[in-house]
Amino acid sequence: MAPEADQPEPDEPTPEEPTPEANAPVEPDPVAELLGQPPAAEPPAAEPPAAEPPVAEPLPPYGSPEAAAAAAAAAKPGLSTGAGIGIGAGIGCGAHVVALILMVATGFAGWGATFLGLTWPFILVALAAIVMLFFKKTRGIAIGVLIVAAAVWIVFLGPCIGLLGVA
Structure with missing residues (x-):
């Protein structure tokens, strides 16, 4: 179905209806006047509408094989940050025990x-x-x-160095 020749397309305004942009007065830009620039020929374009947030897929029911597969795909490989901090605290304790032994050995040397x-x-x-x-x-x-x-420096080393008077 082709539109008839005597009816205008809906996107074009009819000759009897003036377009709102044609009758709107163009306000001069005060910044452009201060800088000595000629006024803009066209008003600035309107911003495009904000995009809608993406819609997430609904999760499969709990206990289904699809839920297990989705959880396995979403899991990151390796340790979580909390597990790493706990392991690091254990390693730090061990390293500081070794450091204490080295400090005593250095003192005896x-x-x-x-x-x-x-x-x-x-x-x-x-x-x-x-x-x-x-x-x-x-x-x-x-x-x-x-x-x-940090805990070792605050609790152990600071008081020991202060008591020994080492500067």
């Missing part, structure tokens, strides 16, 4: 009379954890190690 002589093993553990922060795979573990490192 005669090099432990300075601040750096007492703290170099603990600084080494913290620097290793800081390097681990740069890699996404070891970031959670590094956070756990650094939490333990």
